[in-house]
Amino acid sequence: xxxxxxxxxxxxxxxxxxxxxxxxYCEGIIEAGGMPVLLPLTANEDILTCLMDEIDGLLLSGGxxxxxxxxxxQNLPFNGEISPHRDKMEMxxxxxxxxxxxxxxxxxxxxxxxxxxxxxxLFQDIYSQSKSxxxxxxxxxxxxxxxxxxxxxxxxxxxxxxxGKHYAGVNSFHHQAVxxxxxxxxxxxxxxxxxxxxxxxxxxxxxxxxxxxxxxxxQENGIYLKLFIDxxxxxxx
Numbered sequence: 001x002x003x004x005x006x007x008x009x010x011x012x013x014x015x016x017x018x019x020x021x022x023x024x025y026c027e028g029i030i031e032a033g034g035m036p037v038l039l040p041l042t043a044n045e046d047i048l049t050c051l052m053d054e055i056d057g058l059l060l061s062g063g064x065x066x067x068x069x070x071x072x073x074q075n076l077p078f079n080g081e082i083s084p085h086r087d088k089m090e091m092x093x094x095x096x097x098x099x100x101x102x103x104x105x106x107x108x109x110x111x112x113x114x115x116x117x118x119x120x121x122l123f124q125d126i127y128s129q130s131k132s133x134x135x136x137x138x139x140x141x142x143x144x145x146x147x148x149x150x151x152x153x154x155x156x157x158x159x160x161x162x163x164g165k166h167y168a169g170v171n172s173f174h175h176q177a178v179x180x181x182x183x184x185x186x187x188x189x190x191x192x193x194x195x196x197x198x199x200x201x202x203x204x205x206x207x208x209x210x211x212x213x214x215x216x217x218x219q220e221n222g223i224y225l226k227l228f229i230d231x232x233x234x235x236x237x
Contacts (some may be wrong), residue, residue, distance in 0.1 A: 024215030060110025111209025
């Protein structure tokens with residue numbers, strides 16, 4: 001039985017016209033027993049459909065903000081950099097993976113794309129739009145691997161199974177977050193201030209989105225690799 005092939009969505013630098021991927025994603029898949037491949041940046045749906053037929057699972061990586069028009073809003077002044085090429089590609093891939101029951105892991109932006117692709121909305125900026133009066137710091141000034149705030153994890157969720165407990169510390173590098181949860185998703189983790197930290201699509205082989213960055217944490221603490229392991233195991237045919 002060969003290693004499952006995991007497609008990873010790329011980052012794109014418009015100023016240099018290059019695609020790339022930051023450390024931790026591919027390495028985490030390899031460490032978990034999978035074989036990662038960086039997908040080409042394309043909005044060609046025929047190509048994307050063929051790629052989805054070839055891979056055993058899909059990882060939506062982190063990155064810039066999502067174009068608010070994709071979930072029915074205008075971009076407000078505090079919405080940051082957007083990547084139109086990535087938006088179009090990843091919205092298509094996320095929806096297809098969910099509807100085709102293809103294993104899917106979304107990290108930070110990846111979770112937000114999953115929610116928007118299925119009809120949900122986002123906070124364009126949690127500090128401006130959240131009703132919470134006690135937001136924790138969600139863009140940390142600490143080593144990237146260091147967990148700076150806590151989350152509460154729902155029982156009987158994949159995230160709880162990965163951590164083996166119902167509370168955990170996570171790192172944090174975002175100012176956007178899931179607002180209205182798309183139909184079919186359930187919230188499986190929240191930070192202490194009420195910001196959604198994980199969602200899972202119900203009745204799916206594996207469709208998990210997390211707001212933190214486990215790809216930056218597993219090297220220091222193996223508990224954060226368990227999500228990668230569970231994801232890769234779900235991709236084994």
